[in-house]
Amino acid sequence: MARQPRLVIPNQPHHLIQRGVDRQAIFRETEDYVNFLARLREGARQYKVAIHAYVLMSNHVHLLATPSDAQGLAKMMQWVGRFYVPYFNQKYERVGTLWQGRYRATVIDSEPYFMLCSCYIDQNPVRAGITATAGEYPWSSYLHHVGIKADPLVVDHALYWALGNTPFDREAAYKQMAEQALTSLQAKQLMDATNKGWPLGTEKFKSSLEKQGGLRVRPGKRGRPFKTPADPQAGDK
DSSP: OOOOOOOOOTTSOEEEEEEBGGGOOSOOSHHHHHHHHHHHHHHHHHTTEEEEEEEEOSSEEEEEEEESSTTHHHHHHHHHHHHHHHHHHHHTTOOSOOBSSSOEEEEBOHHHHHHHHHHHHHTHHHHTTSOSSGGGOSSBSHHHHTTSSOOTTBOOOHHHHTTOSSHHHHHHHHHHHHHSOOOHHHHHHHHHHHHHTOOBSOHHHHHHHHHHHOSOOSOOOSSOOOOOOOOTTTOOO
8 A cells, every 4th residue: 555645734833753763772972962963954954944843862853843845854854864874874883774764744733733742842851751851951942942042953933932022931931831741632642643644733724734735634434435235126237
């Protein structure tokens, strides 16, 4: 069965996950994180993708990003891999792929889900039990969002700017929002949508996407299509 084409909508946020093959480490030392971020920053600039939030975990990466065209996300991820994978393989004397298949992605309905997704990404190290607070982890966009350290990779989204009239107001509002943990249902909805490639949004949002892209944006019903019984009186034709 052919794969469902990845749904990418220009100028709309997307949540991406790239995992290491067999969930193996894709970052082992500080130099690895720094190298990847440099490649990601250049790839995002080159292919006109705005990175709004990110976290680099030891064996996977989360991104919240808005492409300016339908090819930008794929080209950016390919470009990053083209440079980072040879660097990693040479450094650690390994061969072969570093990624577990192609990256997973879902388009995000901005108003109800953008900030939830951003906070989900920034709080990843806390949920994983790596740090007690998001501020202790150096490889995410959290420090940028709460005003501790400006990050040249991050492009603030309009919804982030809407959190307050001053930088202090926005940073304080984001911190408060991020500290309110997502419910298990919200987290499951986000991850299910990303892993399966279905848009995350309202029914109105999904209907709008169907009209724009001409692609399926909802899972089909399980089982074989229902067939109407043949009319026994009709005979062969």
